[in-house]
Amino acid sequence: xxxxxxxxxxxxxxxxxxxxxxxxxxxxxxxxxxxxxxxxxxxxxxxxxxxxxxxxxxxxxxxxxxxxxxxxxxxxxxxxxxxxxxxxxxxxxxx
Amino acid sequence: xxxxxxxxxxxxxxxxxxxxxxxxxxxxxxxxxxxxxxxxxxxxxxxxxxxxxxxxxxxxxxxxxxxxxxxxxxxxxxxxxxxxxxxxxxxxxxxxxxxxxxxxxxxxxxxxxxxxxxxxxxxxxxxxxxxxxxxxxxxxxxxxxxxxxxxxxxxxxxxxxxxxxxxxxxxxxxxxxxxxxxxxxxxxxxxxxxxxxxxxxxxxxxxxxxxxxxxxxxxxxxxxxxxxxxxxxxxxxxxxxxxxxxxxxxxxx
Numbered sequence: 001x002x003x004x005x006x007x008x009x010x011x012x013x014x015x016x017x018x019x020x021x022x023x024x025x026x027x028x029x030x031x032x033x034x035x036x037x038x039x040x041x042x043x044x045x046x047x048x049x050x051x052x053x054x055x056x057x058x059x060x061x062x063x064x065x066x067x068x069x070x071x072x073x074x075x076x077x078x079x080x081x082x083x084x085x086x087x088x089x090x091x092x093x094x095x
Numbered sequence: 096x097x098x099x100x101x102x103x104x105x106x107x108x109x110x111x112x113x114x115x116x117x118x119x120x121x122x123x124x125x126x127x128x129x130x131x132x133x134x135x136x137x138x139x140x141x142x143x144x145x146x147x148x149x150x151x152x153x154x155x156x157x158x159x160x161x162x163x164x165x166x167x168x169x170x171x172x173x174x175x176x177x178x179x180x181x182x183x184x185x186x187x188x189x190x191x192x193x194x195x196x197x198x199x200x201x202x203x204x205x206x207x208x209x210x211x212x213x214x215x216x217x218x219x220x221x222x223x224x225x226x227x228x229x230x231x232x233x234x235x236x237x238x239x240x241x242x243x244x245x246x247x248x249x250x251x252x253x254x255x256x257x258x259x260x261x262x263x264x265x266x267x268x269x270x271x272x273x274x275x276x277x278x279x280x281x282x283x284x285x286x287x288x289x290x291x292x293x294x295x296x297x298x299x300x301x302x303x304x305x306x307x308x309x310x311x312x313x314x315x316x317x318x319x320x321x322x323x324x325x326x327x328x329x330x331x332x333x334x335x336x337x338x339x340x341x342x343x344x345x346x347x348x
Contacts, residue, residue, distance in 0.1 A: 006129070027131050030242055037235055038131035041138050 008057040009035040011042075013049035021053055029054075101277035103157045104177060105284055106218070107167070108274075108320055109206075110150030111178035114168060116199060117143030118332055119186050128189050135235060139196070142228040149221045156217075169340035173330050174323040180316055181264035183329045190250065191257040193239045197301065198261060200233035202268045205293035206285055214282040237301045244305025251306065258302075259310050266315025269294070 006028040012021035024043050029035035035054040044052065063071055075081065120140035127133025151164035162170075181199060186192045207229055210222035243250040269291040271279075278284030302309050318324035339346060 028129060029131065034238060034242070037238065038135065040231075041135040042131055045134070045138065 006030050009039075009054045010057050010060060011035075011039045012053040012055070013039075013043055014051040014053075015049055017050060021051070024048070026057060096273050096277055098277060098281055098283075099157060099159075101274045102215070102283060103154055104274045105278045106150055106154040106157060108177040108179075109210075110147045110154055110167075111176050112182050112199075112203075113143040113150065114147035115176070115178045115329070115332060116182040116196075117141070117147060118336055119182065119184075120192070120196070122186050123192065132189075136192070139232050139235070142225075142232065146221065146225050146228070149224075153217050153221065165340065169337045173325055173333055176323055176325065176329060176333075177320050178329075179264070179267045180319045180326050181261065181268065183319075183326060183332060184261075184264065185328055187257065188253065190243050190253040191260075193236055193243065194254055194257040195261055196232065197236035197240045198265055198298070199268075200229060200236050201294050201297040201301075202265075202290060204229045204233050204297075205290045206287075209285040209289065213284070218283065233297070237297070240301055240307070241305045244302070244307040254305070255307055258307055262310040262312075263314060263316050266312070267317040267320050270317055270320060272321050 007030070008026055009029055009032075010026050011024050013024050014021045027035065027038045027042055029038045032054060036052060039052045039054050043049070117140045120136050120143065123133065123136040124140075125133065127136055147168070148164055151167045155162045155164055155167055181195060184195065187195075204226070207222040207225045211219050211226060213219045213222065240254065243254045245251070269287045271287050275284055275287060279286055299309065316326075319326070319329075
């Protein structure tokens with residue numbers, strides 16, 4: 001079966017200036033400009049954002065689930081990388 | 096004609112355009128060619144309905160006979176609606192709806208931009224808010240006209256045909272009568288010849304980019320905006336739209 005859908009884009013929204021862009025989902029669009037408009041219409045209807053990035057999905061290189069063992073498991077054994085061994089300074093609510 | 100009478104009809108015309116076109120666009124809800132466009136069209140429909148609400152509310156105030164915006168939307172008969180015919184034509188295929196939307200947006204943006212300078216504070220405030228919305232409508236519809244016109248042979252032919260079919264309904268948008276002259280003289284209304292000049296510029300630019308041919312000006316359909324003489328289609332919209340408030344006049348929701 002041929003895929004008659006328009007190209008796929010990933011959408012990233014920044015909720016406020018200075019905050020990181022977050023991946024919110026994907027959509028189909030003919031080109032970058034229409035992808036931006038569609039992202040505006042689909043993902044910012046309830047004032048979720050102040051800035052949008054759209055990226056062609058095919059430009060994203062993803063890790064392979066089969067590589068999960070060598071990619072991610074080694075760090076599970078390295079709990080000293082979590083800052084859990086510090087004593088909280090008095091008065092600090094968060095580290 | 097008193098200024099008050101002219102202002103009432105003038106405000107109704109703007110509000111009725113938005114109400115009826117908003118209704119036509121809302122008919123795309125769940126029928127859009129893609130989910131993205133379904134949302135885009137219904138977003139625009141909601142913008143138009145919101146603008147209509149503000150305008151009809153003001154029209155009711157100007158009239159001063161105790162009617163509400165809802166009364167004007169849901170209890171007027173066909174002959175008392177003053178939208179231009181182009182807004183009430185059936186939605187057709189996606190290309191047709193988009194071309195109609197583009198022709199209308201290209202009119203409504205400069206219209207509202209000029210209306211922001213109105214001496215009437217309420218109309219000016221409504222226009223200020225609407226300009227931001229309509230800018231996006233025009234951007235969206237123009238982008239689609241360009242992509243469909245300069246797309247495949249099928250999409251090109253369909254939007255060219257829609258353009259040819261719709262052309263005879265564009266003249267009415269720029270028609271001026273006693274109502275327009277009266278509010279223009281008072282510094283309340285907009286000179287539609289200036290709107291037409293901007294419309295021509297936008298339409299020519301977008302059609303050229305879309306590789307579409309601008310139809311020749313010929314006979315123009317008219318009568319709805321001036322006297323409420325509509326195409327056969329408005330009655331059906333009103334039947335849909337007014338059914339509930341007429342069947343259950345005191346319904347609350």
